Amino acid sequence: MTPTPGLLEVDVLVIGAGMAGAMAALAARDAGATVAVASRAPGATALSSGAVGVAPDPTASPDEPLAWLRAPVEAARRLAARRPDHPYAAVGVAGLWRLGEALRFAARQLEPLLAPPLERPRLLATPAGNAVRAALCQRSMDAGDLLAVRGPLLVCGFAGHLAFDAALVAAGLARYTPRGGPEVGDAEVALPFDDPAARPHELARALEPPGAAERLGEALRIPAGALGAGAILLPPVLGLDPAARVPERIAAAAGMPVAETLSDVPSVPGLRLHAALEARLRVAGVARVTGEAAGAPAPGRAVEIGGTVVRAETWILASGRFVGGGIARRGALVEPALGLPVQAAEGREAGVHLARRPAASLTVRDRRAPQPLLSAGLRVDAALRPVDDRGRPVHPRLLAAGAVIGGHEQATDGSGLGVAILTGFLAGRAAARRGA
Amino acid sequence: MTFGAMAYLAYRAIVAHPLKRLLRQRGTGEARFRAAYETEGLAPTTEADRAIGLEAQACIACGLCETGCALAAADPAIRALGLHAAFRLYGRNPAELPLAAGALEACAGCTGCEALCPTGVPITRVVGALARRAHGARPGSPREPSPSPAARDP
Amino acid sequence: MDYDVVIVGGGVNGTGTARDCAMRGLRVLLLEKADFGVGASGNSSGMIHGGIRYMLSDRRVTALACRDSGAIQRIAPHLLFRIPFIMPFTSRRDGATLRERAAFYATEVYVGTYDRYQPLKSGKPSTRLRADELYRLEPGLRPGLHGAVTLDEWGIDPYRLCALNAVAARGYGATLRTWTEVRQVLADGGRVRGVRWRDVLTGEEGEALAPVVFNAAGAWSPALARASGVDVPMRPGKGVHLTLDRRYSSYGVILTAVDGRQMFLMPHGSESIIGTTDDDYYGDPDDLEATNDEIEYLLEGAASLVPGVRRARITRAWCGLRTTVRAWGRYEDALSREHQLLDGAPDGAAGLLSIVGGKLASYRAQAQEATDRIERLLGRPVTPCRTHEVPLPGGDAVPDPAALARELPVAPPVAAGIVHRHGSRARDVLALVRDDPRLGLVVCRDAGLLAAEVVYCCRHEEVRRLQDLRRRCRLAVGGCGGLDCARLGAQLAGRTLSWSADRIRAELADLLDAGWRERRPVLDGVQLAQEELLRAAHGLVEVA
């Protein structure tokens, strides 16, 4: 067969380039398959706080010592046991068993952005003064792990910038001190440049040029010395490009470990994660297509995306949830790219037929309670094949990964990037086996 | 309805209103309507304007586009608002659009932003259309952003 | 006695009456169990109309209403914006029958008659539009219409109207207490002598003594009066509105709902709203939420004339309770919404004055009448009312936003928002930025809200909870629901009001809760993606 001009023939086509799509592509590539990734734009991954949440521990009690925090993999097992709808349960015991391997794979692929995984979770601060657990984090955050800080932690804001309130963060973190967290203090230092209107990514860039990070580090010596601090926690703007080594340079000048908090939106760490994934895909030799897959046929058939015609025996749909655009509600819940059945759950009832329910009946009044509407998505079998209402795979060589799979609220249940990594990794490996 | 009110309205219908039409009204209804309201910025919303509004409404204020935007040269007060203000703050009330003319004009048409939007807002098209409208729809001013494919995501 | 009058309720009637009483030299205590405007007032359509409907029954009422609308324009010009309305002519079949044509003419005459009163409120004369003209002015209308007649009315920010009346009253010596619920009206031997209150935030309780208690508790007032043995006859009607993300058009359209009721789709501030339903409601007034049926009813009605609205982004659904004077059996809409002042004396509670019904648009006249009555109950001569002459805070001048932006460090569109909300006091708000450039921080890029305005409201406008800022300066009510502004607003309010870190987090959660209740029944399309982003950004992420 002579190759058609403009036709991209690969073993695996991945739709979506967030954490799930990128992991799927890299895992398949790593296993020897040829891969193309098509995506429209950044999604939830680029907006995330930048650290990988794997699982909340449903069995933890709110005031147990921090040192008792269970390993991420163990927490995920407990979660799967309690929530049969969760993707961790859907992949089965065998699938979940590979979570540790998937996390190590992700950390290796995203070297040097991510710090290697530990047996225990890391406990990282948010700009609202909460601590959340993460299985993986960026190196820029590592020194802020409340379980690793030796000596008091100085939370330091920037004078003239009201967006980060060091006193609020410090007071929030002080709640963890009785449970074994560090003593906390707060201060403000002047930035070596003056621009109160700067947006987070602009601040991050401004810290990159030679001298800037160093001057900030020098300035930190005074409040850090006053507190006798063991580490310093700064706003999440420590450089856009990890190669600029902003945290390391600040730390060298300050003479002690320096970290940034997690971020809310807009998220510089999220942007770093997005950039690192893109760079890694390039290096790994994955073909990149920019465009939207819409009304696509089935695996094995040619599909046109953004002007490129792609043919692949296996497809992995990793198009995210509502922010990514993988699932949408247009009067009813739909999966726009392939038209797959979307399932929702309401009370004990679950299924495709609920996709037409009004928004009011798929949500509950208590905002903090789990919201069925926001955890709607595809259902998959243990091989990650999307299934229809009767539980039968829609297509033997169509897989799904990441937030497009429902059963968890990617935004709030603390397992978003963890699910993306595990399901992406498993789908990629499985696809490579089929493709080969 | 009272008898008095009825009689009064009948009088209005048969005598006063026709007279008013004849003697006091100049121009068509449309002309009078426009004269009354367009001077206050209350102009009709064309289908084209509405289409732009529908595209702009997809903005979820995530800020991703700003990281690729060259508006940094703009006035600090405008920059502080960021790019997505174009879809949210400026674009929502046509009567106030002229106030945003300066900010909208600062767009260099480089399209650095467009590939970054998760919800697919056609950013340069929206900014261009709003800028033209802010300037009273004078054709050709300010410049039409020229999408350069080179600036897209690699 | 501590006060001359205790006013229960911080809606437009309570705050308006507080201002009038205080201006006339009475010692006033105003108690509101939540925040100014949270009841019917803030959840109304926010129209200051001239009472065109009363032309049938009593033209003097129309004249009065128009004159009062003019008065509100004089005292608070910055809060108002003009809304031109189009009333399209529809027919059952393709061509209009003779009868229908006669009805069109009758409408034209009717609205034309209203023109006589329009000058009282700076309204413009009505016009009759041919079909082709109609479609040029509003191309979004469905085909097959036979022209239209137009008129205009004024819109207002009702929350700020209440808050400014309260702040003005404070300026004349009134004591204001929000988040303070009146638990009981105290009475002795057939006369009221004050109230027992409870601060819902601190739990503090106390008594305030006064010979007159003015019950302006809206839909809650029957319950309050009943405890003193007084019957306040009232028929509560629930009204739901939908907010569209942006102005769908600069003109309002009068619609006919599926059941023949009149509805509208109209610009309001930078948004458009669709309203309203009207159904009897006898549930708990504190437990109001829009149902799916109500939302569909509104959308269906709007789409029947303006089909494109189905594609517009709906950001929230909100509801209020109309308090109509009770009259059984008639359809809700036909009920008179005129107000009534009820004296408790015949029921053995002399000194308890209750107000039922009334309109936002004529609040000033209602307040004047109530204040006259209060003075009489106090056994004093009735003194002149000046509420129509003296501007509300910031109402003495409306600065030009563009000029303001040249003078002070702020972008013109941001200045415009501040001027809308604060009038001449926009200068005071922006002076904060001049003195402390950090306060130039844009807290909400959706509505152009500055840190300075948050601080200003916290300092000067009776903010006790973070959610009060939803009503003072639209914190977290826009389409994005507080993505940028919620945490920032909480931090700023916390600093200004000396809240602890725990309190700041609790207030933040409460603010987000309030928005969620309005958005959840309308989550669809991009608004659902927005909600996901918002929830994620506010880290419901598990806390260790």
Ligand SMILES: Cc1cc2nc3c(=O)[nH]c(=O)nc-3n(C[C@H](O)[C@H](O)[C@H](O)COP(=O)(O)OP(=O)(O)OC[C@H]3O[C@@H](n4cnc5c(N)ncnc54)[C@H](O)[C@@H]3O)c2cc1C
């Ligand atoms: C604000 C925010 C903060 C978060 N914080 C955390 C956190 O701290 N820790 C954590 O673990 N999780 C967090 N999450 C959750 C986590 O980010 C997501 O669950 C995860 O990133 C999902 O990854 P994904 O690859 O499945 O989807 P996404 O990252 O959304 O990627 C979807 C991709 O698919 C593409 N796409 C969609 N449809 C099509 C189509 N038809 N054609 C072509 N391409 C298409 C999109 O353009 C995008 O590239 C957060 C989420 C958000 C929104």
Ligand SMILES: Cc1cc2nc3c(=O)[nH]c(=O)nc-3n(C[C@H](O)[C@H](O)[C@H](O)COP(=O)(O)OP(=O)(O)OC[C@H]3O[C@@H](n4cnc5c(N)ncnc54)[C@H](O)[C@@H]3O)c2cc1C
């Ligand atoms: C859907 C709808 C649309 C409307 N549209 C318009 C319009 O466009 N134009 C117009 O002119 N009018 C309109 N109205 C009518 C108008 O809003 C009301 O008539 C007016 O706001 C009534 O004001 P109020 O102060 O009496 O009541 P409310 O605003 O309800 O105030 C009562 C207040 O009392 C407080 N309160 C209750 N119990 C206690 C207690 N025990 N202790 C302390 N405080 C207490 C409540 O919290 C509340 O804030 C509309 C009404 C509705 C419902």
Ligand code: SF4
């Ligand atoms: S096209 Fe305009 S809005 Fe987009 S990045 Fe360039 S300057 Fe910014």
Ligand code: SF4
């Ligand atoms: S990237 Fe898109 S959604 Fe995000 S702020 Fe820009 S226009 Fe809005």
